[in-house]
Amino acid sequence: MERVPTPPGDRPEETDASREPAYTARATINEQGVVTEWSEGASRLLGYSPADVVGQPAARLLADADAEADGGAARRLPAGQQRWSGTLALRHRDGRRLERALLAHRWTSTGGNAKWSVVSAVAPDRRTAPDGPLPEWAFAQSPCFQAIFDEDLRLVRANAGMERTLSLTEAEMRGLRLPEIAPDPASDETERRIRAVLETGEAQHASSFVRPAGGDEQVWSTSLDPLRDADGRVRAVCLTAHERTAAGAGRALPDDGFGALIGTTTDASRTAQELADFAVPRIADLAVVDLLEAAPRGGDPSAAAVPGQVTMSRTAVRSVLEGNPESRVPVGGATVYPPLSPPADCLASGRGAVYATTDTAVTRWMAEDPGAAWIGEYGTHSMMVVPLRADGVPLGVVLFSRQQHREPFQQEDLWLAERAAARAAAVIHGSRRQVREHTSTMTLQRSLLPQTLPDQSALEIATRYLPAASEAGVGGDWFDVIPLSGARVALVVGDVVGHGIRASATMGRLRTAVRTLADVDLPPDELLTHLDDLIIHLSADEADRDSSGGIGTTCLYVVYDPVTRRCTLARAGHPPPAVVSPEGSVYLLDVPAGPPLGLGGLPFETVEAELPEGSVLALYTDGLLGAREHDIDEALDTMFAALARPATSLDTVCDRVLTALLTHRPEDDVALLVAKTRALHEDQVVVWDLESDPSVVADARRQATDQLTVWGLEEAAFVTELLVSELVTNAIRYGKPPVQLRLIHEDATLICEVSDGSSTAPHMRRARTFDEGGRGLLLVAQLAQRWGSRPAANGKTIWAEQSLVGF
Incomplete structure (x- = not known):
């Protein structure tokens, strides 16, 4: 970088600090004094990573001994104050005391949650x-x-x-x-x-x-x-x-501004009327707002210039005269502007203009368009036409006129009208975009959630999904039902932090990952560990495009085995499931919470619970309990009462829970999955312990055939004999004792499982012409509808499923 020469005696000493780039340390603190966001600059200043600070009291960052007692700066702020500044002593992670000047702003989100944004500049003296x-x-x-x-x-x-x-x-x-x-x-x-x-x-x-x-x-x-x-x-x-000031009119511009008057809601029609109400009588005697029709699904009109005759919808009118007699077109009706008329020219050019009624453009308009006769009838002497545009998209025009005001419009009036119109256009454009994005997000989310529940007989299942109110945006709540080997079923419920297309897309990626990991039969804690790694990678990708932070999510993973009637569960920061016993008692399963996904390096824990046949499991996302305007204990009591009431179907249970807890459209997504356990009894499952000797293969085939006769499945005997022969032979030849054979008859499915003490996974290969072996698993894959292996605490299990449809 070339610099202006400075005499040696006048040149300031350049230190490393003076070359250090400036940065801002930024944090967000909620009303309870808990840190909710932590920037890279904050980590650089105090040495704490986001995982160290987020979710912790902000007072712990203060160096004063009384920090914990008084709750920190956020607790000292007077009620209702919107900004605070001052110097605080902070404690670096290495123990150093840092005196820092802080500036804090209080703001409230659209959901009504108040936060404090705290910033501190860290820079060399650039003066x-x-x-x-x-x-x-x-x-x-x-x-x-x-x-x-x-x-x-x-x-x-x-x-x-x-x-x-x-x-x-x-x-x-x-x-x-x-x-x-x-x-x-x-x-x-x-x-x-x-x-x-x-x-x-x-x-x-x-x-x-x-x-x-x-x-x-x-x-x-x-x-x-x-x-x-x-x-x-x-x-x-x-x-x-x-x-x-508006010098031409000899009066100050309105000091109440239009920020609090225009755009109080996200409704486009309401915003257009607020614009007209703001203008009359402040700057005009008549204000008319005409909008182009929105594209299908809430989109905006084309951003290209609109030449020639233009048809728009009259959206708002306000006049100093009672009944708005100047407007010949009612609100909601269509108005047509001929080519070269001031409104058509304004829409095409995207520029506002001031006209006297004697100008050629106005007189030509009045001559060509009978609908412009009001200009002469009501004594209009001055007009303004202002475009409504946002992000380069034409939305419509606003026409202002004066007849009772003696002064004609000036450039200062045009400037104010353009500012007010820009404010309204931004809200209208955002409203249409929100509708379009909400529709797109809903479509994406519906395509990613299960369209139908898979066929399985271990659980009776009913589900509900309620998207958040459109103002909040669709979130990333999700659920899934995944059939596993051995007649088992996995139930999954998760919640991706945030709203919109990004949250829904992340949800889809997680659901795909869970299905992939479930297919290899990982234990719940290991599955969550892999999901944790995935979230960390996704967060890194997001950080490259958006400095606002990474992705966070919670998840509950449950596996139910109808043979043993046992549930295996693990959760990552997600609410625990509720259980209704066959006798009607309701309780929460004691599952260690585990950290939310994305923190990395923290363990998850798997627990087991035995559930009697006929028990009801309720899995849900936190939107179900958070939607209630009461504390969590009251919400749980309400949910327990709804679950405990007898019902003829699980759909009735779902509807009853939602009705009890949701008094209005939730601000967050709600996912609810209710499952009733079934059991496979002794007459559906048979187990044989086998010696690790090739001579037992024939006995295993015979025992399997005899059992099929008991079940009335003689027509499946030929395929079953082949499967049993290959799987038992492989377990004896390549595995370790003990060896066990199990047959499960589940409705229209026959499952053959062989377990051994070796953890070596099977590998199917293509045998060469003169090979004596290597064709066993290939034969199993051809004969079975599905086959695979799953790890066990001591060894593995190879399984094969046959469909009995048609037998």
Whole structure:
């Protein structure tokens, strides 16, 4: 990097710290004082990883001895305060005490949850540049001292005016970026323009609404000017802001702003009416909002220019005259604008304009369109037409007129109308996009969830899935039912953190992974360990595209064996299942919680529980209990009461639980899986212990054939003899004692299992022409409908299933 020569005596000493890039340490703390988000900068500052801090009290990070007692800074904040700044002593992971200046903003999400966003700038002192003291030469070029931002977009100087406006001192703001000083969409846009000034060297000008601390929204005109060094290189940006007034009308612009008046809901029609209500009578005597019809499934109209005649839907009208007589088209009706009319030209060009009724464009419109006769009938003398556009997409137009106001529209009025229209357009566009994304996400999620439950006889099953309210977005709750070998069945319920397409896509990937891991018959704790690794990899991929953090999820994995009537379970941060005994008592299975997936390096634990035949298992996601406006114990009691009531079917149980716990559309997804256990009795299962001697193969075939006769399955004897012969022979030849043969007759399925003491997995290979062996497993694969192996605590089991349909 080329630098301006500086005399040796005047050149400041350059240290490693001065070359260190600036960064921001950021954390989010909920109202209970618990850390919920932890940035890379925070880890860099204090040495703690997100896994060390997230979910822990923020007070533990304070160095003061009374930190735990008073709950930290968040507990000291006065009720209702929206911002806090000051210096706190923090404790580094290595024990060092760090005095840091902090700035905290309180904000509330759309779901009503309040959080504190806490930031601290970590940067060298940038007020001295290689060319001399930065503030002196920078402010010398500034037409009005306000604020200076360096090449890293961080504030290095602020004048008294900015301190007074934001009620923050320069020391509290220094080193922070503008959105970190004043979190607001206008700050994001201003920072984007600051970056453009640094890249292009060209000044930027903008108008924005600013809400000073504790004050009302004000309208400001902002100039962003490049500050250059002696070689003409842009080294900083000067931000200058002036409060605006409507000079042409001789009145101040409304100080209540439109931020609190337009876009109070996500409903497009309501937003259009709020725009019209804002304009009349503030700046116009009549306001009409016409929108292009949305594309199918909530999409936006084409972003291409709209030439010629345009048909739109009248969405909102407001007039100073009672009954809105100027509007010949009722709300909801279609209005047609001819080519070259001011509204059609505005929609095509994307630019607003002010007209006098004597202008050629207006007189031609009145002559061509009988629907424009109102202009002359009501004495209109001045008009404005403003486009509704968002993200380059044309949404419609807004027409303003004056007849009672004596002053014609001025450019200041057009500026205000464009700002109000931009606000409304953003909400309307977001509403349509939300509908489209919600529809797409619902379609994706439905395609990823089980469409039908698989055939199996171990469990009677009923399920329910309720997506979250559209405002919250569809989440990543999921469930699955997976048939396993030996007549066993796996039940899975999980919850991916977040909402939208990303959460649903992650859910689909996890469901696929679980099915793959279940197919190799991993124990529940090992299966969750593999899922944990997968989540870590997915989180790393997400971090490359989105600095907001990784992916998190919870999962409960249950395997039920109808032969032994035992459940094997493990969970990763997921609520435990509820059990209803055949006698009607309800309780939660005691399963160690385990950490949520994605933390890495932490163990999961498998437990077993014996369930009598006729027991009911209830698996669910936390949205079922969290939707209730009461504590968790009350929600559990309500669920237990609903489960305990006798019911004729499991569908009735599901509906009863949802009705009891959900009084309105949930803010989070809800997945519920209810299963009633069945058992395979002694007349359906037979077991033989075999000697590890080739001579017992013939006895094994005979015993199997005799049992098939008892079951009335003589027609399956030929295939069964071959399967038993091959599997027993392989166990004796390649395995270890003890050897055991088991036959299971499950409805229309006959299962043949051979277990031995060797953990070596079988491997099917293609035998050559003169090989004496190597064809056994190939023969098993051809004869059986399904076959495979599963590990056991001591050895393995090779199994083969036959379908009895048609026998």
